[in-house]
Amino acid sequence: MKKTIVVPTDFSNNALTATQYAIKLAEKTGYNVHILHAYMSFRSAFQSDLANQTDEKRATLGAQKGMESFLQSLGPLAEKPDISSGEVKAGLVEAISDFTMADHTELIVMGTHGASGLKMGMLGSNTYDLAKAAIAPLLIIPSNTLFNGLGNIVFFTDYQDGDKDTWKSLNSLFGRLIKQCTLVHIHEENGPPTDVGQEKLDRWKAELEGTTGFSGLATQLVHGKESVDIVNETIDRLGATLTVLTLIGGRSFFEKLAHKSLAKAIIHQPKTPVFINQ
Incomplete structure (x- = not known):
């Protein structure tokens, strides 16, 4: 069974950099790459079931459209046969943990801010959460980093x-x-x-x-x-x-x-x- 690299994305530029890096790395190692977006929908006990269902559908549609746009930004890289993608309604750590247990996942590749980024933001916070969760080996990619081998x-x-x-x-x-x-x-x-x-x-x-x-x-x-x-x-x-x-x-x-x-x-x-x- 081929090994898999899973790449969490929040559709940001830093996530795009990490995904490009992961795909280039996979070309050298022969691994599969799965691009995963975890999302949560708003739900409240103070609104009707219909309103909650509407919010859930809106979140799901937003995740699907976001992934579609993200894959388009990858261009030809997203069309390679060993690249797959999916959206999961869950917290990021839970989504990655579940995927890792179900698939032959060997590595998580994730973006974060580089030396020029002063604000942590959601992506940086989630990267640290994944590091602490100790699910699988983690490769953290700074912004604007191109894959040029391990050097x-x-x-x-x-x-x-x-x-x-x-x-x-x-x-x-x-x-x-x-x-x-x-x-x-x-x-x-x-x-x-x-x-x-x-x-x-x-x-x-x-x-x-x-x-x-x-x-x-x-x-x-x-x-x-x-x-x-x-x-x-x-x-x-x-x-x-x-x-x-x-x-x-x-x-x-x-x-x-x-x-x-x-x-x-x-x-x-x-x-x-x-x-x-x-």
Whole structure:
């Protein structure tokens, strides 16, 4: 059975960017792509059943017309045989969860605001909700991002066992597309990184490589306090085109950022596409 990428859409420009990215990615991996719009209809106990039914029909028709217009905006990309679409009356997390359980879904690709977007908006909020729901691996696409291969991957690690699952998931999904990846640990201690710290990172690199058979992970210790600034500085310096974080078990790098209210900043204002393993 072919693997499926599901792409939630709210019909915005950022959702269009994410869908275009997902389709181009699917061309390289041979996956199916399903474009999904979740919507809710207004219902009130203070109005008649007829009025509620009218509101529901209006919401359903609006979702169908919105999807039709969205597919037209994709142009020829929407006509590919491996592309499907649908509208579901449900909350987004529920709709994605149900679809993932029913279909062989391997990856969720979703848009959010990029570095230039200051307001979170509905799409950014829903992206963060999906990240927390941990339904399936999530690939977050900033606005105006074109797919040009995976390029330079930067994998932030805090030596948690969940990183092994993240690395295996990344290899399972993208396999031969992975050409270069740097394993980065942020060294927060007062003094600069030592040889002992580098040896620990190198041992962790060997453990990760042993889970997939991939050899060629680079390593780098970065000295400083964990923050969005140091994450973005590292991404810029390494020329990253994909950022990888873990969101499973223990005090992972992502969870510590979440505790400091920094995870939202990375998700809402990503400098590169962000891969989060669930």
